[in-house]
Amino acid sequence: MIRFRPFVGIMALLLCFAALFQLERARAGLQISDLRIGTTPVTLYQRAPSGPVIVVAHGFAGSRQIMQSYSLALAQAGYRVLAFDFEGHGRNPKPMSGDVTAIDGTTALLVAETRRIIAYARSLPGDNRVGLLGHSMATDIIIRASIAEVESNQPVQAVVAISMFSQAVTADSPQQLLVISGQWESFLRKAGLDAARQVNPAAAEGAVVGSGPTRRATMVAPGVEHVGVLFSTSAVQAAQDWFDTSFKHTSATKPTPRGWWILALLDGIVLGLYPLAANLPAGPTAPAIPTRRFLLAILIPLALTPLLITPVYRNFLPVLVADYLMLHLAVFGALQLALLRIWPRRPSTAAALSALVLALWGIAVFGLALDRYAANFLPTPQRLPIIAALCLGTIPCMLADSHLTQAGRAPIWRRVAARLALFASLIMAALLRPDDLTFVLIVLPVFALFFLVHGLMGRWVGQRAGAWAAGVGLGLCLAWALGVSFPLFAPA
Structure with a gap:
C-alpha cells in the first residue's frame, strides 16, 4: 500500500483543484458583502444593485452557508439575495430564547427577526419587491412573516418553502407559495400537498393550482432527503422559475450543480491526509482486546451512562443539549477506559504532535472548506468556552473508541458495534427524559457523519x-464540530 500513497496524494490535489475551480466559478461576477442588521449577520449577494430582493433563511442548526446553492443561483440570475443567520445559529452572537413549544415564544422572536431583514430589503435602492425562501424550521417562520407583512399592508410577492411544515398556511395565505420536498421526505411531501389542496382538492405534485390571486404548487426533488434537497439542482431551478413567474423576471442564467463538487472537495481533503499520515512519528500498536472484555466495555456503559446522568442532569451550558452531551460522553468514555484497564497517562511528544496534525487537518483544512462552501464551521467567541467544555467529554470518549477499535485495526464488526453502542446509549437517554433530551436524537446524524469522515482520518493517523x-485528535475535532453546530439558547 505504501507505493500507492504518492498516487493518492496527487489524486487528492487534482480533485481539490477541480472542485475549487467549479465552486469558485459559481461566485464569479457576484458582489458578496457581509453586513449586520442589528445583531443578525447577513450576506448580500448581487450581480448589480438592482432586481427584486430574495430573503433566504436556513433551518434548525443551519446557517447562511448551507443555503448557498439557492443564494448564488438566484444572485447569478439577477436577483439580490439577503441570506442571514437566525439568532443562536451560525455567526449570530445572540442566543435563541423564549419558549420553543409556544407560537408566541421562540417562533415569534424569529418571525420578528425575519421581518427586520425584510424591512432592510425594502430599504435597498431600486426594486423593493421582496420574495422569501426558507428551509425546514424556517418555512414556518417565513410563512408567518409573510402573513404578518400582509397584515401590515406590505405583502411579499412570493414564498418558496423547502421541506415545509407549517400550521400557519391557509387557503389564501401565502398567495404565491411553492413547496419543494425531497423525494425521500414522505411526511413533508404530504404536508406540501395538503397546502396545495387547500386551494384545489384535486392538486397533484408537480402541478400549479390557483384560485383568484392565490397560486400554489408542490415540487419533488428526485433522489434526495432533508439535507440533499438544499443541493439539488432541480430544486434550485424550480425555486428560480417560481420567482421568475411571480416577479415577471427573466433570469440571466440557469443553476449549476454544486453538491457533487462540494463532496469532491471534501473527499479530496480527506484523501490528502492519507499520504501525510505515513510521515507521522510511529507509535505503539493498540493491543487486541479479548471478546468478553470488548462486549463488557460497550454494553455496561451503554446501559449505565443514561441511568446515571438523566436523573441528575440540569442545563448549565448555553447550547441546546451540549451540556448533556459533554456529561454523557465523559461518563461513557470513562467507563469504557476503566473496563479496558486503560488509565490516563501523559502522551509522548510524538503522539501529541500526531494528534495536533489530525486536529488541524480536521478543523482548519476540512473545516474551513466546509465553512466556505457548505456549513458554518467557525465559532463566535461565545462558543469557544463551550468547545473547551465539550472536550472534557469528547476526548475520553474518542480515546476509548480508538482503543476499542485498535485505531481502526479491529474487525469491522467491532468498529460498528462500538459506535452503535454509543448511539443506543444516547437514544436511551432521550427516551428516559423526552421533554428535555429529544434534541439529542438530532445529534445522531452528526455523529454518523463524523465517524464516516473524521473517523476515517483518525484511522489513518491511529494506524501510524x-x-x-487518534483518540485525542478526534476528540478535539468532535468537540469543535458539536460546539459550532447546535444553536446557542438562553431559556426564558
Missing part, C-alpha cells in the same frame, strides 16, 4: 501513530 494520537 497509535490509539492515543
